[in-house]
Amino acid sequence: MARYLRTLTEVISGREMAEDLEGYGSTEIELGYIRGLLLPVAAPMGFTLEVDTREDIDWLVDTIGAQLGI
Numbered sequence: 672m673a674r675y676l677r678t679l680t681e682v683i684s685g686r687e688m689a690e691d692l693e694g695y696g697s698t699e700i701e702l703g704y705i706r707g708l709l710l711p712v713a714a715p716m717g718f719t720l721e722v723d724t725r726e727d728i729d730w731l732v733d734t735i736g737a738q739l740g741i
Contacts, residue, residue, distance in 0.1 A: 698725045702723070705728065
């Protein structure tokens with residue numbers, strides 16, 4: 672999958688990527704979005720969440736999905 676995404680990105684942009692995607696993890700980026708966008712909205716509604724790991728993110732997504740019926 673990572674190889675496919677790299678090739679797709681390079682073809683679309685017309686440029687080679689500077690480094691390989693192998694071993695790339697999006698956890699820190701996702702945590703940043705959750706902390707910056709979701710938690711400030713959830714806190715005033717009475718929801719306190721600690722999201723620090725990939726497992727926390729997965730739990731949060733599953734929980735929100737279940738609440739929304741998706």
